[in-house]
Amino acid sequence: MRTISMHWVWIALLTGFLLSATASNGSSSELASDGPTKTLIQRASLIITMDPALGTGPLGSLADVDLLMEKDTILAIGKGLIAPDATVLNANGKILLPGFVDVHNHLYQSVFRGGCAHDDVLGWLQKCNLPIRLALNETDIYAAVRLSTLDLITTGVTTVVDWAHMFPQNLAKANIRALEESGLRFVFAYSQPKEGLDTLRAFKAELIDPNPLAGFQLTGGTRKKSAEHLADMVNLAHQLHVKVNVHLLEHIDQRQEDPVGVLARSGALALGPNLLLNHAIHLTDEDITLLAKSGAHIAHAPLSNMRLASGIIRLPELHKHGIKVGLGLDGGTNDTSDVFANMRTAVGLQRATTLHAGTFPTVSEVLRMATLGGAEVLGLEHQIGSLAPGKKADVIILDPSAINFAPQWDWLSQIVFNGQPANVEYVFVNGRLLKEKGRLIGVAEKDVIAAAEQAADRIRRSLDPGRKPGKE
Numbered sequence: 319m320r321t322i323s324m325h326w327v328w329i330a331l332l333t334g335f336l337l338s339a340t341a342s343n344g345s346s347s348e349l350a351s352d353g354p355t356k357t358l359i360q361r362a363s364l365i366i367t368m369d370p371a372l373g374t375g376p377l378g379s380l381a382d383v384d385l386l387m388e389k390d391t392i393l394a395i396g397k398g399l400i401a402p403d404a405t406v407l408n409a410n411g412k413i414l415l416p417g418f419v420d421v422h423n424h425l426y427q428s429v430f431r432g433g434c435a436h437d438d439v440l441g442w443l444q445k446c447n448l449p450i451r452l453a454l455n456e457t458d459i460y461a462a463v464r465l466s467t468l469d470l471i472t473t474g475v476t477t478v479v480d481w482a483h484m485f486p487q488n489l490a491k492a493n494i495r496a497l498e499e500s501g502l503r504f505v506f507a508y509s510q511p512k513e514g515l516d517t518l519r520a521f522k523a524e525l526i527d528p529n530p531l532a533g534f535q536l537t538g539g540t541r542k543k544s545a546e547h548l549a550d551m552v553n554l555a556h557q558l559h560v561k562v563n564v565h566l567l568e569h570i571d572q573r574q575e576d577p578v579g580v581l582a583r584s585g586a587l588a589l590g591p592n593l594l595l596n597h598a599i600h601l602t603d604e605d606i607t608l609l610a611k612s613g614a615h616i617a618h619a620p621l622s623n624m625r626l627a628s629g630i631i632r633l634p635e636l637h638k639h640g641i642k643v644g645l646g647l648d649g650g651t652n653d654t655s656d657v658f659a660n661m662r663t664a665v666g667l668q669r670a671t672t673l674h675a676g677t678f679p680t681v682s683e684v685l686r687m688a689t690l691g692g693a694e695v696l697g698l699e700h701q702i703g704s705l706a707p708g709k710k711a712d713v714i715i716l717d718p719s720a721i722n723f724a725p726q727w728d729w730l731s732q733i734v735f736n737g738q739p740a741n742v743e744y745v746f747v748n749g750r751l752l753k754e755k756g757r758l759i760g761v762a763e764k765d766v767i768a769a770a771e772q773a774a775d776r777i778r779r780s781l782d783p784g785r786k787p788g789k790e
């Protein structure tokens with residue numbers, strides 16, 4: 319592997335000079351009084367920048383280099399960086415990459431992990447999702463989202479889209495509170511029934527806009543009866559400059575609803591890249607051509623699609639048509655929030671379908687989908703998704719010296735085929751350390767689990783009053 323270009327050596331040397339100058343003029347003591355604001359990750363054996371201009375190969379890989387971050391931003395990547403006032407983290411033998419971007423999830427659904435295990439998506443929606451969703455109170459939703467966010471951090475997710483239906487606002491607020499407390503970067507996808515549409519503006523202004531880690535999207539449906547509401551969401555999305563986020567053709571029977579026609583008639587297709595489509599499995603050739611022309615983006619959730627017997631997305635065709643696709647864990651597979659399993663499933667489903675090992679996505683392509691590709695789908699690629707000076711410090715460090723991962727042969731492939739959440743040793747979001755030496759920071763895990771158990775128990779009993787507490 320190539321080490322580093324002269325361009326980057328020059329930037330590193332210049333940065334080192336500037337940092338030394340800063341230290342010598344006395345401002346380092348100022349920084350010290352506020353605690354360390356710089357972190358120098360030294361001698362990483364591999365940094366996967368996701369930017370081909372910064373290193374070798376399609377993912378811009380660099381060997382034996384340092385990464386320096388200050389507060390929420392990456393300052394420099396290069397050899398021999400000098401920052402006397404930085405906290406130093408030795409990454410020799412480790413792999414650095416951008417935090418994973420989960421473009422589709424429903425975090426409250428961790429409260430019924432393992433539920434409706436013998437149903438397809440329609441049965442799961444009818445028998446589990448709907449009755450449980452209606453039974454949730456504020457305490458339940460807070461407990462479930464809190465649990466899910468910890469699970470996401472554990473697997474190296476740093477940004478998540480949480481699709482929150484039309485929850486009453488008190489539930490939505492409890493949901494957001496748990497997201498905020500997690501330290502994750504998040505996009506809250508939300509809507510209200512027709513009579514509550516006006517409140518969405520204030521909701522965004524009060525609960526989302528003040529938080530630099532939060533984003534907002536509007537949700538809608540793609541059934542014929544949802545068309546009018548979806549058109550309202552499209553109008554509001556134009557006013558608020560946000561995306562519209564819908565589920566599309568997750569089950570084959572949904573073709574009867576002509577959902578692509580609903581998207582066209584409601585004006586959603588005209589949103590172009592501001593339209594995000596979840597699943598998009600049962601597309602015809604004509605649908606793919608139409609979506610490609612529109613510029614809409616897609617969220618692919620392969621583990622969920624397998625678990626719920628939904629089908630296999632036409633990923634190579636979408637790629638051929640230039641449609642941007644990111645990866646989502648989805649709530650249906652909140653049985654496990656494992657980005658590594660999700661990536662290898664995305665690869666494996668297409669290989670098994672096409673009988674071709676070189677089909678899209680390759681190992682490099684799926685790693686890009688899980689990071690920079692996801693950021694592009696959300697329109698956040700100027701901030702996150704790659705490791706480069708000026709980008710937000712969403713960084714994860716993998717330890718490949720584990721029994722499921724070693725020995726080193728081809729680390730890029732091993733991340734996809736061998737990786738497990740336990741291999742994620744450090745997680746930084748916006749420069750803040752959330753996982754250190756394999757442990758979540760500042761979290762009483764037992765309490766979070768106990769609260770989720772209580773919520774699940776309460777809901778099960780409310781749905782089946784004859785059930786004894788805590789018993790199957």
Ligand SMILES: [Zn+2]
Pocket residue numbers: 422423424481565596648649
């Ligand atoms: Zn979904």
